[in-house]
Amino acid sequence: MNGIFYFSSIGNSLYIAEQIKNELGGEIRYIPKFTGDVNIYDKIIIVSPIHSFGLPTLVYNFVINIKSSKPLYIVLNHGGMQANALYYAYQLCKKKGLNIRSVQAVIMPEIYTLTFFQPKFLINLVLRKAPKRLKLIIAAIRDNKEIIIPKPKKDKWTPKHLKNRKIWHLLAKYFKVTKNCNNCQKCITICPVDNIRQENGSIVFDDKCVACLSCYHRCPEKAIVYKNKRKKDRYINPFIQEKNIGTDQVE
Numbered sequence: 001m002n003g004i005f006y007f008s009s010i011g012n013s014l015y016i017a018e019q020i021k022n023e024l025g026g027e028i029r030y031i032p033k034f035t036g037d038v039n040i041y042d043k044i045i046i047v048s049p050i051h052s053f054g055l056p057t058l059v060y061n062f063v064i065n066i067k068s069s070k071p072l073y074i075v076l077n078h079g080g081m082q083a084n085a086l087y088y089a090y091q092l093c094k095k096k097g098l099n100i101r102s103v104q105a106v107i108m109p110e111i112y113t114l115t116f117f118q119p120k121f122l123i124n125l126v127l128r129k130a131p132k133r134l135k136l137i138i139a140a141i142r143d144n145k146e147i148i149i150p151k152p153k154k155d156k157w158t159p160k161h162l163k164n165r166k167i168w169h170l171l172a173k174y175f176k177v178t179k180n181c182n183n184c185q186k187c188i189t190i191c192p193v194d195n196i197r198q199e200n201g202s203i204v205f206d207d208k209c210v211a212c213l214s215c216y217h218r219c220p221e222k223a224i225v226y227k228n229k230r231k232k233d234r235y236i237n238p239f240i241q242e243k244n245i246g247t248d249q250v251e
């Protein structure tokens with residue numbers, strides 16, 4: 001059986017994981033909560049967003065702790081700037097001695113929209129094209145196709161990724177909670193690293209943030225704002241059920 005491991009803030013990676021499950025079968029497992037042994041699966045498929053030209057912290061931690069010779073496939077998704085993330089992930093697996101078969105990528109709507117606005121037509125266009133693009137990616141996994149990712153001639157992105165990863169924990173310090181907050185506590189529940197709590201009736205952020213932006217996009221009142229900007233746009237993938245983000249789908 002396939003083990004489809006995902007991390008997802010807003011549902012893009014969950015959407016891809018569900019497409020893979022529909023086509024190839026298997027169980028969907030949420031990486032931050034997975035404590036079992038990946039070796040119960042025949043194929044290990046990881047679906048992850050790209051964060052700052054590389055892997056999100058929690059996915060990186062998951063990969064470096066895999067102890068398995070099972071065939072491994074990685075499907076990354078990103079907002080249009082994959083940089084050298086494919087090679088970064090490929091190389092990481094090779095260094096770990098993992099049986100990496102392919103690292104592939106697909107464009108999805110951008111969620112790092114703290115300081116700019118992504119036009120609706122672009123979101124819709126990318127979503128419309130995703131199924132066709134995913135078909136090729138899924139076929140390569142089904143056929144166990146080996147895709148070798150060559151070393152890029154020049155890599156200015158990976159050093160940036162490594163630098164950014166060191167300061168991600170500071171991101172939530174720039175979040176403010178507006179008076180629209182109705183204390184529903186959803187942000188506390190959905191944060192993948194328990195970085196949000198209530199103190200004297202107010203929402204406060206600690207310093208373990210992994211910059212996933214789940215709280216920012218999924219607060220029902222849009223009450224979490226960045227650097228006091230009053231941006232109104234928020235995004236959740238329309239083809240998944242939001243309540244399934246962060247859960248497993250097992251038989």
Ligand SMILES: Cc1cc2nc3c(=O)[nH]c(=O)nc-3n(C[C@H](O)[C@H](O)[C@H](O)COP(=O)(O)O)c2cc1C
Nearest residue numbers: 008009010011012013049052053078079080081111
């Ligand atoms: C902290 C952070 C950094 C990101 N960095 C990149 C990036 O370097 N290049 C890119 O194209 N998209 C980047 N994105 C966008 C996501 O990769 C993209 O929107 C992805 O589809 C989100 O998937 P998810 O909903 O499963 O989390 C970033 C998103 C976040 C939250």
Ligand code: SF4
Nearest residue numbers: 181182184185187219
């Ligand atoms: S999710 Fe939004 S409304 Fe709910 S407690 Fe958090 S900040 Fe307040």
Ligand code: SF4
Nearest residue numbers: 191209210212213215
């Ligand atoms: S505080 Fe918000 S952005 Fe940071 S890890 Fe938690 S949910 Fe993600």
